[in-house]
Amino acid sequence: MALNKKPVHGMRDILPEEMEIREYVQSVIRDTYRQFGFTTIETPCMESIANLTSKQGGDNEKLIFKVLKRGEKLNVAQAATEEDVVDFGMRYDLTVPLVRYYACNAANLPSPFKALQMGSVWRADRPQKGRYRQFMQCDIDIFGEPSNLAEIELILATTTTLGKLGFKGFEIRINDRQILKAMAAYSGFAQDAYDSVFITLDKMDKIGLDGVEAELLEKGFDKNCVDKYLTLYQELARQEDGVAYLADTLKDVLEPEVSEGLQEIISSVNATKTADFKLVFDATLVRGMSYYTGTIYEISMPQFGAACGGGGRYDRMVGKFTGQDVPACGFSIGFERIILLLMENGFKVPGQPKKMAYLVEKGVGGQTLCEIIAKAQAARREGSQVLVARMNKNKKFQKEQLTAEGYEEFVEFYRETLKN
Amino acid sequence: MALNKKPVHGMRDILPEEMEIREYVQSVIRDTYRQFGFTTIETPCMESIANLTSKQGGDNEKLIFKVLKRGEKLNVAQAATEEDVVDFGMRYDLTVPLVRYYACNAANLPSPFKALQMGSVWRADRPQKGRYRQFMQCDIDIFGEPSNLAEIELILATTTTLGKLGFKGFEIRINDRQILKAMAAYSGFAQDAYDSVFITLDKMDKIGLDGVEAELLEKGFDKNCVDKYLTLYQELARQEDGVAYLADTLKDVLEPEVSEGLQEIISSVNATKTADFKLVFDATLVRGMSYYTGTIYEISMPQFGAACGGGGRYDRMVGKFTGQDVPACGFSIGFERIILLLMENGFKVPGQPKKMAYLVEKGVGGQTLCEIIAKAQAARREGSQVLVARMNKNKKFQKEQLTAEGYEEFVEFYRETLKN
Numbered sequence: 001m002a003l004n005k006k007p008v009h010g011m012r013d014i015l016p017e018e019m020e021i022r023e024y025v026q027s028v029i030r031d032t033y034r035q036f037g038f039t040t041i042e043t044p045c046m047e048s049i050a051n052l053t054s055k056q057g058g059d060n061e062k063l064i065f066k067v068l069k070r071g072e073k074l075n076v077a078q079a080a081t082e083e084d085v086v087d088f089g090m091r092y093d094l095t096v097p098l099v100r101y102y103a104c105n106a107a108n109l110p111s112p113f114k115a116l117q118m119g120s121v122w123r124a125d126r127p128q129k130g131r132y133r134q135f136m137q138c139d140i141d142i143f144g145e146p147s148n149l150a151e152i153e154l155i156l157a158t159t160t161t162l163g164k165l166g167f168k169g170f171e172i173r174i175n176d177r178q179i180l181k182a183m184a185a186y187s188g189f190a191q192d193a194y195d196s197v198f199i200t201l202d203k204m205d206k207i208g209l210d211g212v213e214a215e216l217l218e219k220g221f222d223k224n225c226v227d228k229y230l231t232l233y234q235e236l237a238r239q240e241d242g243v244a245y246l247a248d249t250l251k252d253v254l255e256p257e258v259s260e261g262l263q264e265i266i267s268s269v270n271a272t273k274t275a276d277f278k279l280v281f282d283a284t285l286v287r288g289m290s291y292y293t294g295t296i297y298e299i300s301m302p303q304f305g306a307a308c309g310g311g312g313r314y315d316r317m318v319g320k321f322t323g324q325d326v327p328a329c330g331f332s333i334g335f336e337r338i339i340l341l342l343m344e345n346g347f348k349v350p351g352q353p354k355k356m357a358y359l360v361e362k363g364v365g366g367q368t369l370c371e372i373i374a375k376a377q378a379a380r381r382e383g384s385q386v387l388v389a390r391m392n393k394n395k396k397f398q399k400e401q402l403t404a405e406g407y408e409e410f411v412e413f414y415r416e417t418l419k420n
Numbered sequence: 421m422a423l424n425k426k427p428v429h430g431m432r433d434i435l436p437e438e439m440e441i442r443e444y445v446q447s448v449i450r451d452t453y454r455q456f457g458f459t460t461i462e463t464p465c466m467e468s469i470a471n472l473t474s475k476q477g478g479d480n481e482k483l484i485f486k487v488l489k490r491g492e493k494l495n496v497a498q499a500a501t502e503e504d505v506v507d508f509g510m511r512y513d514l515t516v517p518l519v520r521y522y523a524c525n526a527a528n529l530p531s532p533f534k535a536l537q538m539g540s541v542w543r544a545d546r547p548q549k550g551r552y553r554q555f556m557q558c559d560i561d562i563f564g565e566p567s568n569l570a571e572i573e574l575i576l577a578t579t580t581t582l583g584k585l586g587f588k589g590f591e592i593r594i595n596d597r598q599i600l601k602a603m604a605a606y607s608g609f610a611q612d613a614y615d616s617v618f619i620t621l622d623k624m625d626k627i628g629l630d631g632v633e634a635e636l637l638e639k640g641f642d643k644n645c646v647d648k649y650l651t652l653y654q655e656l657a658r659q660e661d662g663v664a665y666l667a668d669t670l671k672d673v674l675e676p677e678v679s680e681g682l683q684e685i686i687s688s689v690n691a692t693k694t695a696d697f698k699l700v701f702d703a704t705l706v707r708g709m710s711y712y713t714g715t716i717y718e719i720s721m722p723q724f725g726a727a728c729g730g731g732g733r734y735d736r737m738v739g740k741f742t743g744q745d746v747p748a749c750g751f752s753i754g755f756e757r758i759i760l761l762l763m764e765n766g767f768k769v770p771g772q773p774k775k776m777a778y779l780v781e782k783g784v785g786g787q788t789l790c791e792i793i794a795k796a797q798a799a800r801r802e803g804s805q806v807l808v809a810r811m812n813k814n815k816k817f818q819k820e821q822l823t824a825e826g827y828e829e830f831v832e833f834y835r836e837t838l839k840n
Binding site for chain 1: 423424425426427428431432433434435436439440442443447450454455456457459460461462463464465466467468470471474485486487488490494496497499500501502504505506507508510520521523524525528529530531532534540542544554565566567569572573576580684687688691692694740741742773775777780782785786789790793794797800801803804805806807808809810812818821822824825
């Protein structure tokens with residue numbers, strides 16, 4: 001009965017070397033976020049299929065691993081559609097479960113509630129290099145904080161963590177959905193066209209100003225609107241202080257609180273940050289998820305093409321569960337990308353204990369074995385990592401393997417005499 | 421569109437207070453096992469349904485959460501049975517995935533390979549108080565170590581961990597499947613009756629010697645066999661050294677290596693242990709899983725009726741995947757039970773940082789806000805946990821909530837003057 005040795009398609013086993021780095025990164029994340037007052041929470045990996053298909057998840061809702069009903073509720077032979085045989089699904093992100101958690105437990109949670117989540121999510125995507133169907137997400141979120149203190153704390157906590165992991169010289173780009181909308185309104189686009197305009201704008205870094213212009217025209221938008229819109233972006237590129245420029249230019253369509261709040265986030269973070277990075281305004285930043293209602297931000301790493309994390313404000317999602325909106329703001333680190341970057345750069349976990357291997361010849365037992373183990377126990381109490389193992393026939397190969405695993409000191413014990 | 425606020429049936433959200441204890445326990449487990457040379461590994465939460473239904477999992481195979489096929493592979497309308505619509509399943513334990521992992525990755529793993537796994541498993545059991553359909557398991561396993569050094573290291577590592585968590589005065593009971601078999605053989609039971617005899621024997625602690633006798637006779641076993649079997653257990657209860665007694669009595673049906681090996685485990689562990697517990701021989705210990713081939717052991721906590729963890733040797737499971745057997749031995753801690761015990765006893769996580777809350781009046785911004793945040797950042801650098809939050813309208817209630825969360829110091833900042 002030969003079984004299948006491989007992990008299921010698109011998922012993977014994690015080897016000890018990578019696990020060591022993952023655990024270290026998780027502990028840095030946990031300790032740093034805790035210093036900012038975030039508390040860890042956990043939700044089940046499964047959610048009811050109704051919650052997962054409520055249109056909060058965008059395209060991710062097409063990628064759900066669905067869970068079969070059980071017992072009497074299941075009748076495969078008579079079922080006509082998926083709905084007949086499925087009741088749960090694997091979560092595709094940590095945001096929908098968090099919002100459900102908050103709606104369910106709000107009475108027992110403080111205000112503001114600052115949550116840290118590290119957990120696996122599943123997406124039945126086409127597997128690619130470095131992209132798997134089960135992967136870790138790491139989110140922080142603040143519920144019940146309407147002011148921009150939420151954004152400031154989220155950005156400081158995230159960047160302090162990245163700094164402790166050795167990342168530097170990166171950028172956080174920030175924008176606000178209300179600025180995006182005001183720019184579109186100012187240019188004369190109709191409100192129901194905004195989403196389509198933003199989808200094209202989102203390609204700015206790939207296709208440039210000319211590409212955006214061509215695509216907007218191709219979509220059939222009025223040439224005057226498109227010209228006015230792009231002139232705004234051209235002007236903006238020439239400004240020292242883009243937010244101030246827009247506050248003035250868009251004053252008829254943009255609340256002053258929005259630009260003032262954004263200015264305050266940028267100046268507070270840049271004045272109090274501990275990591276080596278810059279928080280900059282970028283009016284081309286769109287971010288896909290339609291649930292964002294205010295600020296949006298993204299981490300740009302020079303070493304990495306795509307974004308390495310991001311987030312924003314989503315003040316109207318809790319209301320979907322409870323009927324009453326609660327201010328909410330989050331920041332997600334691209335955990336798997338960060339691990340990949342660290343691995344590629346040969347990252348070594350700092351502060352590891354001394355690793356010793358005691359190799360015991362076959363047949364050593366009784367009182368002698370007791371003494372060997374007592375010795376190992378004493379070394380462990382002093383903080384060393386001690387492996388006690390039988391000596392293999394091919395001792396040389398065994399020591400080579402252990403050396404590759406980081407063992408620095410070998411002690412060999414034989415039947416006749418105890419050589420050290 | 422009101423969504424479902426509750427977690428899916430039988431699963432649960434974990435609140436911050438419990439999470440803090442869970443994370444602490446996990447860190448103690450990880451650090452302690454690492455000192456014994458165990459390395460953490462991780463496998464996907466899903467396995468192919470064929471691997472999960474290969475008869476290694478016993479009754480757990482009836483409790484699998486099954487995952488629906490996706491895309492073109494799925495045709496619900498034409499499906500007749502579950503097999504037609506399912507390809508993966510959620511793992512119900514960490515042993516089957518570990519064995520698959522070892523079979524898949526052995527070429528890149530050292531010998532012996534000492535693995536630590538902490539991960540969720542899923543069982544579609546009837547939910548009960550304190551028993552959920554998603555729960556954490558915590559296993560250590562050693563592959564490639566045929567000698568009893570494996571058992572000694574597993575028991576020492578597990579008990580050292582329990583000791584660090586404050587558990588004391590507990591017992592580890594140990595037995596060997598080969599002793600169980602030899603006792604049955606000596607009493608005259610037929611080999612194919614062993615499993616049935618052991619199922620009854622397993623109830624000894626509940627129904628006593630008389631109950632076991634009655635049930636064996638009821639099952640139709642020969643009275644002479646039953647008498648001889650129970651006399652053996654009665655004799656054993658009178659012995660100082662049960663293993664020595666059995667080694668002598670069963671010498672025609674029991675290899676001397678088995679009893680000698682067991683003696684050595686008991687004496688080595690009791691001589692070198694760091695926690696306050698006793699390792700004792702118990703010939704009535706059976707343990708359910710049919711895959712065990714040698715030693716078996718279980719943690720008995722006086723505070724807890726049922727076992728709080730256990731394990732044993734299973735030398736013939738890797739061969740199911742690879743065709744070639746590899747010595748294997750494991751020990752699983754009852755993670756959820758341990759958390760429950762700690763919570764019930766009001767356990768407090770030691771070494772927590774000082775928790776301070778900065779409450780900032782609405783409207784405080786600009787340079788003043790910068791200064792407040794800079795102050796918080798400085799306190800964080802010195803190791804404190806600092807929450808910076810807007811002052812709620814009901815400040816008294818906010819402070820009460822935060823006090824309940826462990827915040828000890830409050831600093832309030834107002835628009836007009838900065839009072840400290």
